[in-house]
Amino acid sequence: MSKKKLEEFIIQLSEDSKLKQSYIENPMAVMQKIGLEEQEIKAIMSGDKRQVSAILGQDAELVITGIIHLVKK
């Protein structure tokens, strides 16, 4: 259930300017107030994208490339 809360928080953070400002000023306090788990907060605070992917349940970074040099002329 916490994972859903984490997803909800991240999505809201992308759309809510007031929440975003609070997060920039004191991310730990905002995440604790919302009720994220300690390990989730720790992963996010680490800034390590692999740890964040792990807590979001993403096996690996998805692939996005445009291969312009091989697109037929």
Added chain:
Amino acid sequence: MTMSNTNRNLSKEGEFIAVSTGMNLGGQISVIAKDYIQKADIVFALMPHTLAERWLERLNPNVVSLQPYYGVGKYRMQSYEEMIEAMMDEVRKGTRVCGAFYGHAGVFACVPRLTIDKAREEGFRAIMEPGISAEACLYADIGIDPGVHGIQGYEASQFLFYNQSLNNAAYAIMWQIGIVGEHTATQFETRPEWVESFVERLEEWYPSSHEVILYEAAVLPIEMPRIEYLKLKDLPNTEMSTKTTLVIPPIRNLELNIDVLEKMGLKPEDIAHG
């Protein structure tokens, strides 16, 4: 040819709308792009992470990820063809198909453009809605204004393989530096020796000690963008991914073209700045 002209006299049921979702979940999508997603019968998605796919599902429960069409060792043009056909199969059924692509659907993304071309060829309405690309984020995050020095941009491997040229009085942006030299279209990483070849090529315009920037836009609001300053010669030993972009600042000042000024009857002091 305008967008309205290209879609004129198309009477077939079914349509393909390519929308751009921006880089960072719901905060960067346009109002109209969001509306297209919400009103589509089916949404095909190419997103940077699964959380973005789940965010899309909040807008429209009928989301199909295009990510499974990619595969390490699989020729990417084959992946692209399969993505296009999957979306066109739905268009041909007469449904309203939305393709949601992260960043800008028309920038470093051939699938949306090729699908639009195909849909129009077959008589269906097809358009693209623009969005916030990595380039747009780069200007905001690093603080570069393309109007000050000028900007030139290349796909890094294309620049390496072809006889392109650089103006070192302007910024240069090398997209997809993290897969530079990857020539098979089946892998998603580069090799140090390929990066070395790329650096050697750049040394035709810059000293190896020139300071460059590695940039990665944030794709989650909990992330900070990557803005890493390093010397050009250190590039082969630096970690990069498919999202990494190389920014090369200018190394010399702009020079006035005296011949043009004389033809126009102007002197250097006549040129206003600011």
